[in-house]
Amino acid sequence: MGSIQASRGTRDILADEIAYWQRLEAVARTLLPQAAYQEIRTPLFEQTDLFERGIGEATDVVGKEMYTFEDRGGRSLTLRPEGTAGVVRAYIEHGLQAQGGVQRLWYLGPMFRYERPQAGRQRQFHQLGIEVIGSRDPRADVEVIALFNDFLTQLGITDLSLELNSVGNPEDRQRYRAALVDYFTPYQQELDADSQDRLSRNPLRILDSKDPRTQAIAVAAPSILDYLGPDSKVHFDQVQALLSDLDIGYRLNPRLVRGLDYYTHTAFEFQSGALGAQSAVGGGGRYDGLVSELGGPATPAVGWAIGLERLVLLLQRLQPLSATEIDVYIISKGSLAEANALKLARQLRQQGLGVELDLSSSAFSKQFKRADRSGASVALVLGDEETQAGTVQIKWLKSGEQRTLAQTQLLTEAQSLFRTSSEA
The missing domain is CATH 3.30.930.10 (Bira Bifunctional Protein; Domain 2)
Incomplete structure (x- = not known):
């Protein structure tokens, strides 16, 4: 099936x-x-x-x-x-x-x-x-x-x-309808099937036909502006x-x-x-x-x-548009780091930032490739070592610049850090 x-x-x-x-x-x-x-x-x-x-x-x-x-x-x-x-x-x-x-x-x-x-x-x-x-x-x-x-x-x-x-x-249209019937009737057999049907029921719609032959016939049809x-x-x-x-x-x-x-x-x-x-x-x-x-x-x-x-x-x-607007991509590896990354992502989102959390648990190299494709300007990198130390690595994806920062400082300065991240 x-x-x-x-x-x-x-x-x-x-x-x-x-x-x-x-x-x-x-x-x-x-x-x-x-x-x-x-x-x-x-x-x-x-x-x-x-x-x-x-x-x-x-x-x-x-x-x-x-x-x-x-x-x-x-x-x-x-x-x-x-x-x-x-x-x-x-x-x-x-x-x-x-x-x-x-x-x-x-x-x-x-x-x-x-x-x-x-x-x-x-x-x-x-x-x-x-x-x-x-x-x-x-x-x-x-x-x-x-x-x-x-x-x-x-x-x-x-x-x-x-x-x-x-x-x-309605009175104008009635006069115009009669004029269209008079005009199209001699061509009735040359009109497309839909227009032949419209001739008696709704002749104004003949003017909207997409059939080339009917369009050619309609070129010389009366103008409604003459019947207003x-x-x-x-x-x-x-x-x-x-x-x-x-x-x-x-x-x-x-x-x-x-x-x-x-x-x-x-x-x-x-x-x-x-x-x-x-x-x-x-x-x-x-x-x-x-x-x-x-x-x-x-x-x-x-x-x-x-x-x-x-x-x-x-x-x-x-206009090329992005489906999402992500400021930060979080990369983590290790059981402590992955739990820490989940918490950090939530805290940054609560500050109004767009954050994507990598959930793959794959190698750092693969996660960095996804970060590059995400459209984010900054990647945050966490391992178990950083988690135990209470720090996080920041990498600006365009320039490649990196630095290490305490997580408390990151949360305090996130808005100013990421506002200027695209310029780094």
Whole structure:
């Protein structure tokens, strides 16, 4: 019988990668509260109806990609494929609108979609997202875009482009939908199978097709910007002006429709050429009808989500990070020394130092090789002789300098000794 492996489309995040995850989580946990966003944690599974109503039954997510199952009570449940619907459900269920004003919320966690695994795209994946619920002001659109931009900038990612579009209000989209049907119908037999199906159910999604022939046909399709009503046009013009005021560059992309039905007005996406053909890092937009669609009062909202796997790929190419930050590596040999080393490691950690204790009991030479690979700047060396004398040998791993010190003095001066150890 062979060993059990992780399921297709899932993966383990090991120590050599975890530092990147911790880095981006730390930036999010600092940046978002500074802008008055509060964290929310919603369940991993919800009633299937939440996503069918919220995302749209004609979308690929609902039609092809959801992990749906019946529980023992015969209820249809779905592992969440995205975060916004669950956040809006919580907003309605707990009466957050009664608190008045604008709710600024953020979330981070795993999502689930059944799709072909590829670099940066898994069946269990992770998203960071924010939602501003209760504001119709174009400044809310620009605030979330600016926070997205600032989040990426603080991570050191600069090779990005912002794609921007407006998908209008439902009336605008209905007019545009009719125009797309008129345009694509003569080409119906030349479209890929998915686009043929979308022609009657969700023609805007044809613009998002990855099929080369369909893309070539879509080049001359009508632009949604020509179908915006006066109110939608004013809103979009204000968004563009405010972005320019903040010196945030963007490119208008009338083909950007996003994958979910709940979007209205502003739609945007950050892309990176470093990711290859699948260049999207993350995106979002306004969804003024979703709260009412899910049973709440009519409430405007806007937000975004970013796929963390794809972001980690970018970070790995830009910033080498260490999985651990070790100041001291402790080498010991002999029964007295090994017990002494365990105690000394604990005492140094209590002072806030990163300490790795070699547990191998192998020869000093082998332990020194591991010390060199550990990233520590200093090795402490203990034998039974040093233990009986109450001393410890210190070796600075870069320079090779060594000295012997009383353990009491070491514990008293550890912070100053190891602060300057990298300079020794």
